[in-house]
Amino acid sequence: MPSDASNDSDSRALPQDWRARTQRSVVQLVGWVGAYVLLAGGSYACLARSVVGGVALAVLAGVVLVRVFILQHDCAHRSLFQRPLTNDRVGMVLGLLTLAPHAYWRAMHLVHHSSSGDLDRRGVGDIVTMTAREYLALKPSERLRYRLYRHPAVLLGVGPIFQFMLRFRMPGIVPKERGPERRSILVTNLALLAVHLAFLGLGDWPRWLGVHLLITQVAAGLGIWLFYVQHQVEQPYWVPRAQWSLKGSALQGSSHLRLPRALEWLFGAINLHHVHHLKPQVPNYLLRDYMEQHGLAEEGVKLGLRESLLAFRLKVYDEATGRMTGFPPVPAVQGRPPVTAAPSIEPSGHLGRLLTFSGEER
Template identity: 90%
Template sequence: MPSDASTVSDSRAQSRDWRARTQRSVVQLVGCVGAYVLLAGASYVFFAQSLVGGVALAVLAGVVLVRVFILQHDCAHRSLFQRPVTNDRVGVVLGMLTLAPHAYWRAMHLVHHSTSGDLDRRGVGDIVTMTAQEYLALKPSQRLRYRLYRHPAVLLGVGPIFQFLLRFRMPGIVAKERRPERRSILVTNLALVAVHLAFLALGDWPRWLVVHLIITQVAAGLGIWLFFVQHQVERPYWVPRAQWSLKGSALQGSSHLVLPRAFEWLFGAINLHHVHHLKPQIPNYLLRGYMEQHGLAEEGVKLGLRDSVRAFRLKVYDEATGRMTGFPPVHAGQARTPLASPPSIEPTGQLGRVLTFSGEER
């Protein structure tokens, strides 16, 4: 029988098999950022000659920016490179392109990984989801706000623009004691001011602004769509904190969005979201290999493209049936049941402790 030492050694060797490959990560980084800069620059130039050509190139730049964001997402998990400091520094630069301040977004996202599917700890880094009981207990004005928040036109249109262009610019969304997160917002803002001042001084700023808005809308809209369908499924994993587990959250509460391989590559295999939540330390380009080697291809909540569109009909979680449903009917004179505070739709200014998937703060 193998000794304990050899078992531990084999386990470490297997873990190393799924760590970042520096050369492969650098190729992805240079290729994606280079393609984005070229497309954004070409769109700016073409707009002076052809509106159609300029818009088409801006749309393509927005699609590629989603791929850049996936690289930043890997940096947030410190999985794109083996050295944590390299991930952090690269993530800061990528955040200047994606408009998502890296340290702040990383903190929010790690909370999401630690609480996804936890009924008692919703609301940080997530699409806000209320239970049917919570929804019915709201005042009419609050129900209207929640209905607007969950409308596809807001989630994919107004919401992304608000989130990336406005909300991510506000240091006040983070508690004062969380200095790295506040600093990341300020540094990203300074970089954006520098770019816009350069166009004001040396270029055609209105033309650049139009290009910038199109790119942001396309990239943010696609990104929110991907994020939405990763956890908004008809039979979700929602349990009280005492029953929550990482494996259950990953394999029962995260989707496996089946996409053509070209789209899977374009979106950095984030459609294999069940694998990512199970092993967030694995870089995007190794997720499919890990899934196939470990027999996870049939795991996760499987969705097709049509299912991903239908997911926007899901509005609240019905605890009685364990299903996501549309808005429940509100009967006239219906009494409101006293509840613990439901998740707020308002941006939060408090992050609390930032947890990684392992439950450790880092």
């Protein structure tokens, strides 16, 4: 688990030029949250008269919700505002819209930043990735679960709905001693319950549920695509813990997804992921400026839109070649070789869980 003293939890360690600018942050917050509420409400109202219009507005609301999540992501790094408490409170409110309990998600995400690319610490806040040797050592039923988990239909379809609508509702995924994280799940659940009860009593609940499901699917699917391509690359940075470094993880193991500027603006420059991992205290609206002024434009694992889609063919990490590959062929006769898997990959034995949680201190 991360501690508040971790180096990416407070923007005050940055030079003033790269710290959050309150006015810009407030404008983003009001603009994007307002746009989301208007589109979601418009979809609900329009759906009573036009299915096509209601669905179109719900899809737009889902796209805008991705940007709302980017704002929550900045709050998780305490980079949207200069005061940590302001970030935590705003992040909690945004979590009611994104369905991601803020304190819990923040804890997992900071572990991800401290361990991305570390072969000995995989699975917390990550897309679960096995080595080829680990995959071949699995039982047939375990290999099938892993194959299903890595299938694009699960990663972009079933998985996001499971993660955001079901798993994030379960306080039991957090150890009892982690009070703030458990409370964030409970508070989010109570707020969602209140909203649904309001529609049950005062509105058309089935129509609202349909809008809610469609918005969540669009937002979570887009979000998982963006998250997947940030580190799932053909020549990744995977090293044992003793060799791991923050700079190596950022510049050699994080993608530089080259998007049209309009999409980069829409997604809060999260495509410049190598810069974000190097300096997570920098708010989204300063990431491009930081990249250009510090000569980082040619750093990171460069991908285009086409390469980002082809990345879904990557399934396991081959330690022998240092590359991500498809599934390796399983020998016809195989005595399962001994293998020591990273304990955080699958602590409960269920690969169907999109994310895992541990009490590990950063």
